[in-house]
Amino acid sequence: MNGKRILLGVSGGIAAYKVIELVRMLRQAGSRIDVVMTAAAEQFVTPLTFETLTRQPVRRDVFQQWTEAEAGHVTLAEKADIMVIAPATANTLAKLAHGLADDMLTVSALACPSPVLVAPAMDHHMYLNSATQANLETLRSRGIHVVGPDQGELASGIIGQGRLVAPDHLFGSIRSILGQSGPLAGKHVVVSAGATREPLDPIRFISNRSSGRMGYAIAQALVDAGARTSLISAATHLDPPVGATVEQVESAADMHKAVTEAATDADALIMSAAVGDYAAREVSAEKVKKDDDDLTIELTRTVDILATTERPGLIKIGFAAETANLTEYAKAKLVSKGVQLLIANDARQAMGSDDNQAFFFRPGHEPEELPLMSKHDLARRIVDELVRLVEIRSTGEGN
Ligand SMILES: Cc1cc2nc3c(=O)[nH]c(=O)nc-3n(C[C@H](O)[C@H](O)[C@H](O)COP(=O)(O)O)c2cc1C
Missing domain, CATH: 3.40.50.10300 (CoaB-like)
Structure with missing residues (x-):
């Protein structure tokens, strides 16, 4: 993990706060983390939290003025060793399955030549909805790694499938995917x-x-x-x-x-x-x-x-x-x-x-x-x- 570049896409789910722990683990392992957030994600966690932990600016706007060093809207995606989308909302999964690119997260996912991992997290019924299931199947068939969700108590109070996998499991999944090209x-x-x-x-x-x-x-x-x-x-x-x-x-x-x-x-x-x-x-x-x-x-x-x-x-x-x-x-x-x-x-x-x-x-x-x-x-x-x-x-x- 040391020296690896992780592009973390955070979408607007209640579990967004849990990836703060993932960022800490990745930092400890010596990885560089760049974060892109959807507008909805900012309703749950502030960019400042990720900026403080990663010591990198959070990217949210495709149309921002890019400096020469930053190069442009697809540079982070091109430089990443892996893109991790966690939590991945039902909405973001649907956009990814259809190849939409209307924010920094989805633009980056389309432009990323390295492995992409999505960690879905949502209400039980949203997860079981056939639209979400079909979107996940489409993503799997394209080689996207889908990790979770887990079974357990959800934000709504019901017990069901839809919990974001634990940060250490996400960390282990990232590690295992990065290892796949090993000797x-x-x-x-x-x-x-x-x-x-x-x-x-x-x-x-x-x-x-x-x-x-x-x-x-x-x-x-x-x-x-x-x-x-x-x-x-x-x-x-x-x-x-x-x-x-x-x-x-x-x-x-x-x-x-x-x-x-x-x-x-x-x-x-x-x-x-x-x-x-x-x-x-x-x-x-x-x-x-x-x-x-x-x-x-x-x-x-x-x-x-x-x-x-x-x-x-x-x-x-x-x-x-x-x-x-x-x-x-x-x-x-x-x-x-x-x-x-x-x-x-x-x-x-x-x-x-x-x-x-x-x-x-x-x-x-x-x-x-x-x-x-x-x-x-x-x-x-x-x-x-x-x-x-x-x-x-x-x-x-x-x-
Ligand atoms: C309190 C609250 C919690 C939410 N939690 C989730 C969630 O865990 N998963 C999900 O798919 N959507 C959740 N949503 C709905 C998304 O925020 C909404 O679909 C949004 O459009 C997602 O945008 P994004 O995919 O661009 O981040 C939640 C909404 C609210 C108000």
């Missing part, structure tokens, strides 16, 4: 995250301390790089990145099934989930009752998902979270799991933390020690490495 465009990558839970009885399980943060950060970095991203997630409460397909699983066996299915057409598999190595041989159908004696539970090995998932050309990346003899275990795993990259780290430092200090192990190379960095930065490094592996695979060189 992994057209590639399908499966990434696993979180800690599996191996049930003992209906209420108890064995699990581990993995938070899922590393896998979710990788999924976000994959979306940013344009990959079709399948996130197989076990036991975390994190918000998945917008643009990734998410499947929630519980046990190692569930994860094995989900990964196997998702990987049938995958270019790469990144196993960052902490999958249980052992599961109870028998899961009790009823709660195990306590008595005065000790309890022995017999455990059996689970399937090694990374080692057993095979497909011609599949690039495999794994993790080794150890508490001792890191190098020795990592080198052994590099071979036993058949991976092109193994990321080794100290489990005590990495689990549950926002940061990670890792080593990259590659077949036939000395390990590379990376500095301590955030999991998001490490995720980007891993995805850079995947891009390199994809290039090597497509040029037919060995690794």
Whole structure:
């Protein structure tokens, strides 16, 4: 998002105040935001609010005197990396569907060569009206991205569909659309995250301390790089990145099934989930009752998902979270799991933390020690490495 130019079109809906939060998020991410408003939008939010937050003048008038630097009425649209229309009123959607251009917002939308995203927000009946539905269908068929609306309580007090999607969802959608032209465009990558839970009885399980943060950060970095991203997630409460397909699983066996299915057409598999190595041989159908004696539970090995998932050309990346003899275990795993990259780290430092200090192990190379960095930065490094592996695979060189 850093350095991207976002052209934000605000039309006259009650939800206009919510995009102020979106502007703040975009600014924080380092984007430049130019705002165009309809006359009706000014009834809800003043241009001054957006001007203060974006540090750019708000454009409302097609016929204003344009300075040489501003160039003209279509310049903002031509320079934008994406145009986002939020909230998009029923009226503005109708104008867009018919190619009208009678204000700065609609002129810009027609003149914008980059992706256009609309986020409808209106009364439930206005949204369900067949005219609005037909207009949205027309826009979709022309490649316009339609995000939302959500279900919930509307300004009128009724519960229905028509709410503007939350600012963080809009932000994620913008991020995912901007990523679509990235180096992994057209590639399908499966990434696993979180800690599996191996049930003992209906209420108890064995699990581990993995938070899922590393896998979710990788999924976000994959979306940013344009990959079709399948996130197989076990036991975390994190918000998945917008643009990734998410499947929630519980046990190692569930994860094995989900990964196997998702990987049938995958270019790469990144196993960052902490999958249980052992599961109870028998899961009790009823709660195990306590008595005065000790309890022995017999455990059996689970399937090694990374080692057993095979497909011609599949690039495999794994993790080794150890508490001792890191190098020795990592080198052994590099071979036993058949991976092109193994990321080794100290489990005590990495689990549950926002940061990670890792080593990259590659077949036939000395390990590379990376500095301590955030999991998001490490995720980007891993995805850079995947891009390199994809290039090597497509040029037919060995690794
Ligand atoms: C209080 C109030 C709230 C409104 N909220 C919405 C809304 O959420 N969505 C919508 O499509 N129209 C809404 N309207 C109607 C639009 O403001 C109206 O259709 C206007 O012509 C839209 O112009 P624009 O698309 O050029 O911004 C609202 C009107 C009023 C008075």
